[in-house]
Structures are given as C-alpha cells and as structure tokens.
Amino acid sequence: MSLLDIRSLAVSFDTAAGRIQALAGVSFSLERGEVLALLGESGSGKSVTAAAIMDLVPSPPGAVDRGAILFDGVDLLTLPPRQRRDLCGARIALIFQDALASLNPVYSVGWQIGEMFRIHQNKSGPEIGAAVIDLLEAVGIPDAARRAKQYPHQFSGGMRQRIMIAMAVALSPDIIIADEPTTALDVTIQAQIVDLLATVRQRSGAGMIFITHDLGVVAEIADRVAVMYAGRIVETASVFELFATPQHPYSQGLLASQPRVDVETPDLVPIPGSAPNPAALPSGCAFRTRCPRAQDLCAEVEPLLAAAGPGRQVACHFPGAFA
Amino acid sequence: MNQPLLKVENLSKHFGDAGAPVRAVDGVSFEIARGETLGLVGESGCGKTSLVRTLLRLNAPTSGTAELDGADIAHARGKDLRDMRRKMQVVFQDPYQSLNPRMRVDRLIAEPWALHPDVLPRAQWPAEVARLLVAVGLRPEHALRYPGEFSGGQRQRLGIARALALNPALLVCDEPVSALDVSVQAQVINLLATLRRERNLAMLFVAHDLAVVRHVSDRVLVMYLGKIIESGPTKAIFDRASHPYTQALLSAVPTPDPTQRGKRKRIVLQGDLPSPSNPPSGCRFRTRCWKATEMCAREEPALTARGPDPALLTACHYAEPQGTN
Numbered sequence: 045m046s047l048l049d050i051r052s053l054a055v056s057f058d059t060a061a062g063r064i065q066a067l068a069g070v071s072f073s074l075e076r077g078e079v080l081a082l083l084g085e086s087g088s089g090k091s092v093t094a095a096a097i098m099d100l101v102p103s104p105p106g107a108v109d110r111g112a113i114l115f116d117g118v119d120l121l122t123l124p125p126r127q128r129r130d131l132c133g134a135r136i137a138l139i140f141q142d143a144l145a146s147l148n149p150v151y152s153v154g155w156q157i158g159e160m161f162r163i164h165q166n167k168s169g170p171e172i173g174a175a176v177i178d179l180l181e182a183v184g185i186p187d188a189a190r191r192a193k194q195y196p197h198q199f200s201g202g203m204r205q206r207i208m209i210a211m212a213v214a215l216s217p218d219i220i221i222a223d224e225p226t227t228a229l230d231v232t233i234q235a236q237i238v239d240l241l242a243t244v245r246q247r248s249g250a251g252m253i254f255i256t257h258d259l260g261v262v263a264e265i266a267d268r269v270a271v272m273y274a275g276r277i278v279e280t281a282s283v284f285e286l287f288a289t290p291q292h293p294y295s296q297g298l299l300a301s302q303p304r305v306d307v308e309t310p311d312l313v314p315i316p317g318s319a320p321n322p323a324a325l326p327s328g329c330a331f332r333t334r335c336p337r338a339q340d341l342c343a344e345v346e347p348l349l350a351a352a353g354p355g356r357q358v359a360c361h362f363p364g365a366f367a
Numbered sequence: 368m369n370q371p372l373l374k375v376e377n378l379s380k381h382f383g384d385a386g387a388p389v390r391a392v393d394g395v396s397f398e399i400a401r402g403e404t405l406g407l408v409g410e411s412g413c414g415k416t417s418l419v420r421t422l423l424r425l426n427a428p429t430s431g432t433a434e435l436d437g438a439d440i441a442h443a444r445g446k447d448l449r450d451m452r453r454k455m456q457v458v459f460q461d462p463y464q465s466l467n468p469r470m471r472v473d474r475l476i477a478e479p480w481a482l483h484p485d486v487l488p489r490a491q492w493p494a495e496v497a498r499l500l501v502a503v504g505l506r507p508e509h510a511l512r513y514p515g516e517f518s519g520g521q522r523q524r525l526g527i528a529r530a531l532a533l534n535p536a537l538l539v540c541d542e543p544v545s546a547l548d549v550s551v552q553a554q555v556i557n558l559l560a561t562l563r564r565e566r567n568l569a570m571l572f573v574a575h576d577l578a579v580v581r582h583v584s585d586r587v588l589v590m591y592l593g594k595i596i597e598s599g600p601t602k603a604i605f606d607r608a609s610h611p612y613t614q615a616l617l618s619a620v621p622t623p624d625p626t627q628r629g630k631r632k633r634i635v636l637q638g639d640l641p642s643p644s645n646p647p648s649g650c651r652f653r654t655r656c657w658k659a660t661e662m663c664a665r666e667e668p669a670l671t672a673r674g675p676d677p678a679l680l681t682a683c684h685y686a687e688p689q690g691t692n
Contacts, residue, residue, distance in 0.1 A: 085548035085549065085550065085551075086519075086548055200639050202639075203639075230410040230411055230575065231410070231575065231577065231616060231619045231620055232410065232615060232616060232619045232635075232636050234619065234621075235618075235619035235620075235621070235633060235635070236635060238621070239635075257548065257549065258621070259549070259623040260578075260620065260621030260622060260623045261621050262623075262625075263621060263622060263623050263624055263625040263627070263628065264621045264622075264625075264628060266625075283625045284625050284626065287623065287624060287625050287626075288626075297550055298549055298550060299623070300553075301549050301550045301552065301553035302549055302553075302578070302623050303553075303556070303578040303579055303581065303582035304578050304581075304622065304623060304624075305577045305578040305581055305605065305617060305620040305622070306605075306620075306622050306627075306631075308581070308602075309578075309581075309582055311557070312553040312556060312557055312582065313553070314550055314551070314552075314553035314554040314557060315550035315551075315553075315554075316554075318518040318519070318520050318521065318551055319518070319548070
C-alpha cells in the first residue's frame with residue numbers, strides 16, 4: 045500500500061468567469077521515503093493539489109468535487125473535519141513559499157515552533173523548550189537558545205525558511221509537502237535550503253512532495269516527477285527518465301525552453317502561445333493549441349494518463365521522442 | 368564610433384545620513400558599446416536596482432558620472448534630458464504593474480510619441496503601433512484591447528513594444544523575464560535577441576537568473592555589496608570565473624540534469640550579507656570567503672586583470688580559476 049494514494053481528484057472554484065476546474069481528475073501516489081516533484085507552471089494546479097491534501101481549499105468558492113485521498117489506506121475526504129485536522133496536523137507537514145507570511149509576527153519563533161508540541165503532544169514546558177532548541181540547531185540556526193526568543197522579522201529570508209522547516213519536521217511527520225519553498229530566495233540560499241530539505245527528509249524517512257516550477261531544483265532533489273498542465277498530470281516518470289527521454293510534448297517543450305548555466309545553450313525553443321484560460325479550456329487535450337504534434341483526434345478525445353513503460357505514464361495520443 | 372554608448376565612471380549612490388550612509392552603489396565603473404548586451408548579476412541587496420535607478424536618473428548619484436552618448440545623465444536639462452530619455456528606455460520586471468490598466472494598447476504604445484512630439488507625426492501613430500505590435504510578436508488588432516486582456520508574456524511584449532517606440536539605442540531590462548513561466552520566458556528571451564540583432568540595440572540586462580544571463584549576454588558584471596567584483600566576457604565569467612564569490616554563485620545554481628546530481632562541487636557560503644551601511648574593511652567579501660587572509664582586511668583589491676585573459680577583471684587578491692587541471 046502506498047503511503048499516499050490520490051485518485052481522480054477534482055477541485056473546482058467559482059470565479060467571476062464561471063466555474064473553473066482547477067484539478068480535473070489527478071491521480072498519483074507517494075511511497076515512503078520518496079521525493080515526488082510536482083512540476084508545472086502557474087495555474088497548472090500544483091498548489092491546489094497541496095491545498096486539497098491539507099484540507100485548505102477555501103470553501104466557498106472552492107470545492108473538492110470527487111476523488112479520494114488515501115493516506116495509509118484511510119480516505120481523508122471521508123473523515124470528520126476534527127479527526128482529519130488532527131491527523132493532517134501531526135503526520136503531514138506543509139512548508140509554504142512565503143515564510144514571512146506564514147509566521148505570526150507577534151510571537152517569538154520558539155513559541156511558534158513549540159505550538160506544534162502543545163497542540164499535538166503532551167509535553168511539559170521545559171521539555172518543549174529543549175525540543176525547540178534541538179530543532180533550531182538541526183536546521184542550522186546558530187545560537188539557537190537566543191534566537192528562539194526572537195521574532196520573525198529579526199531573521200533573514202533563508203533563516204525564516206529554516207524555521208518553517210523546523211516547524212514542519214517537529215512532529216516527525218510521514219509526509220512533508222514543500223510548496224515552492226525556495227522560489228523567493230537568492231540562489232546561494234536556495235542551494236542551502238534544498239540541501240537542508242534533502243537532509244531532514246533522509247533523517248526522518250518521510251515521503252516528500254516537492255512543488256516547483258524550477259527544472260534545476262527538480263533535477264537536484266526528486267526521485268520521481270509528475271508534470272502538471274492545466275489541472276492534469278500529463279506525464280510521470282523517474283527523474284532520470286524524464287530529463288533523458290521526455291515523452292509528452294509539454295515536458296519536451298519545458299526542457300527545451302530552459303537555458304543552462306553550466307554549458308552554452310544553443311537556441312532556446314519556447315512553447316508557442318501561453319497557458320489556456322482555465323475558464324475556457326480547449327476541447328480534448330488541453331495542450332493541443334500549443335502542441336507541435338496536435339491532430340484532429342486531439343481536439344475530439346481527451347488523452348488519459350496511460351502506462352508507458354515501467355513506472356511511467358503519459359497522457360498524450362502521440363507520445364514519444366521528438367521526430 | 369569607438370566611443371562607448373554608456374560610460375559609467377566611479378559612480379556611487381549612498382542613502383541615508385552622511386555619517387553612516389548605506390553604500391548601495393560604491394565606486395562602480397563600466398562601459399557598454401553600441402549593440403552590446405551587458406549582463407548584471409548579483410543577489411538581493413547587492414545594489415543592482417540602485418545602480419539601474421541611478422542610470423535612469425530616478426536617483427541622483429552621490430558621486431561619479433554616467434554618460435550616455437557623451438551626455439552627462441545626472442546633469443542633463445531641457446532638450447538634452449529629453450534626447451537622453453529617447454536614447455535609453457526601460458523594460459520593467461512586472462508586466463502587471465508597469466502598464467496602466469485603463470489605457471488602451473494603442474495609447475499605451477503611442478504615449479512616448481505624445482511626450483516626444485517631434486519624433487512622429489500623429490497621423491502615422493496607428494500604422495507605427497501596428498508595426499511595433501507585429502515586431503514583438505503580437506497582432507495589429509491587439510491595439511484596441513486593454514492590458515487586462517493579455518497574459519503575462521504578452522504584457523511583457525507590450526512593455527517591450529512601448530520601450531521600442533522611440534527607437535532607443537540602449538534598452539535597460541530590469542529582471543524582464545523573472546515574473547514569467549519558463550516556457551514563456553524563452554519566448555521573451557528570443558524576442559529580445561531578435562530585436563537586438565535587427566536594431567543594433569545595446570542592452571543592460573539585469574537578472575538574478577544566471578542561466579538566463581549566460582544565454583543573452585556578451586559580457587557580464589558581478590556585483591557584491593555595492594561593488595563590481597568581477598567582469599568579463601560571458602564565456603570567461605562562466606568557464607573561468609576567478610573571484611571566489613562568482614565561483615560560489617555559479618556553483619549554487621542547480622543544473623537541470625539529474626545525472627550531474629552530487630557530482631558538482633558546491634561552494635556553500637557561510638553567513639549572511641553584511642550590512643551595506645557598515646561594510647567590512649578591505650575586501651567586502653572577506654567575511655564569507657574561505658581564502659581570506661589578513662591582507663584582505665587591510666587592503667581593498669582592485670578590479671583588474673589577474674590572469675592570462677586581459678578582459679577578465681577580478682577584484683580579489685587570491686584570484687584564480689577553479690579546478691585548473
């Protein structure tokens with residue numbers, strides 16, 4: 045049994061432009077100790093997936109329409125709210141992109157990390173204090189005893205993200221979901237945080253869902269990748285297979301659009317056009333209007349995610365290497 | 368003809384009280400030739416934006432000069448100032464905030480001609496708007512729409528069209544693609560490359576994404592805490608960077624190639640950026656540098672050629688390319 049098994053998850057939102065389908069039947073699984081990257085551009089549904097798992101879809105205007113989220117075999121969507129919150133809070137941790145907005149400015153960071161223990165465990169005050177300092181040291185914050193008493197604004201962006209990570213691993217969760225955790229950071233700090241996330245994950249043996257649009261970060265940290273486009277998963281593969289032999293034209297387009305820092309890149313080949321309006325998706329395959337391989341069939345029938353070799357799935361009528 | 372288009376000499380911009388000013392830009396010198404793209408890289412707080420704002424005359428420099436085509440940017444007045452603005456245009460980072468949502472596209476793009484009435488007679492505006500829209504990969508009928516009807520990449524194209532309206536010699540691009548998705552980012556990079564070829568445009572390309580900078584630039588400047596610490600031809604900077612900070616910066620960029628995972632040597636910098644109001648003595652990077660000695664605290668290293676390549680200038684007493692083998 046997979047640690048997390050998401051089946052045909054559909055989420056929609058009411059907007060001024062009508063009801064839009066943010067997730068249109070997303071299925072994937074996460075094994076213990078695995079890092080799965082959800083890779084996609086803005087509006088592809090990466091963050092909505094995380095929100096749906098954590099029960100953070102604002103309702104209204106949003107709603108989980110159908111599907112199942114099986115965590116250790118239990119469907120989270122059928123649990124009573126209170127039970128679901130206790131379970132998610134203790135065993136699934138979420139790290140947001142914007143650490144400053146996620147921390148409360150009027151409480152010390154030590155107090156906020158300690159809150160995890162106060163809510164979910166029966167620890168005494170001194171025990172909590174010691175645990176908080178251990179956590180801050182584990183995420184590389186020097187002078188932890190003094191820093192625990194300080195407030196979020198007294199930390200740099202990278203340090204705040206370390207505090208978020210300390211909070212996330214406080215209860216040794218089974219799953220860590222990191223939603224664009226390095227996007228707001230400078231490149232040298234980003235490298236430190238990616239390393240730290242890899243280290244804390246290894247130490248805890250948790251499974252991790254790493255949400256990002258950055259191909260470089262995916263190549264550094266992921267075991268497996270699910271590529272998302274317009275609320276669907278269009279390809280899943282091991283990280284090595286995806287970068288070596290992408291099968292979906294969108295995955296191929298993404299890789300061809302990315303300049304590299306370590307070698308001189310020949311001409312970039314962008315994907316033409318821009319992401320479709322979610323309120324007016326093309327019929328059939330949502331990518332067909334930008335796809336070099338699109339044919340009549342693509343407008344008529346939506347391609348489903350189908351097996352394409354061991355551990356590999358592609359949602360395309362004409363998958364395969366570039367002709 | 369050999370005169371550089373932009374010549375910056377010993378330019379400084381300090382903020383705050385004169386006793387302990389924030390030295391955002393501190394004695395920066397460089398040139399941009401006609402048709403050349405100069406990349407400017409550095410992390411948040413290094414002074415990139417302050418430098419750009421000073422060049423655009425949105426800030427007055429504290430000292431030093433910047434000359435565009437021989438005209439002093441900080442002191443130009445009247446007609447000289449207008450001429451200068453015509454020659455230098457900007458593309459901003461955020462295509463959502465830099466376009467007035469209530470202005471129709473034809474007015475947005477024609478606005479520079481309203482401000483510079485001698486450039487183009489009003490009767491020719493519609494034709495020229497259509498021509499510019501096509502040049503940036505949009506369609507003539509887009510002239511009748513509003514910015515809200517465009518995607519992020521298309522808005523950035525509108526921003527570029529407007530910047531080109533006065534046919535400038537220098538385009539200052541301040542993080543022009545960092546708000547865009549990867550697939551769309553490549554479209555805008557390719558567009559800038561084409562326009563540059565067709566119009567012999569010079570560009571100052573400011574970005575924190577080193578891969579993008581490598582792709583578009585002829586030469587690159589690396590800034591740290593208000594100073595240029597290394598400069599040179601793009602290939603030299605990316606293949607033979609000799610400043611420890613440049614090396615650390617390059618080593619931190621993740622490679623989009625999982626087979627390289629763990630194989631590259633990563634230099635992890637200790638500590639945070641020091642405060643620009645109280646920078647370290649001598650070399651400003653020494654507090655985070657693994658090569659630092661007592662000399663680095665005493666003597667500020669000059670930006671000068673330190674290896675066989677006379678075009679690669681490095682401000683470090685212990686400059687040497689990494690992994691020379």
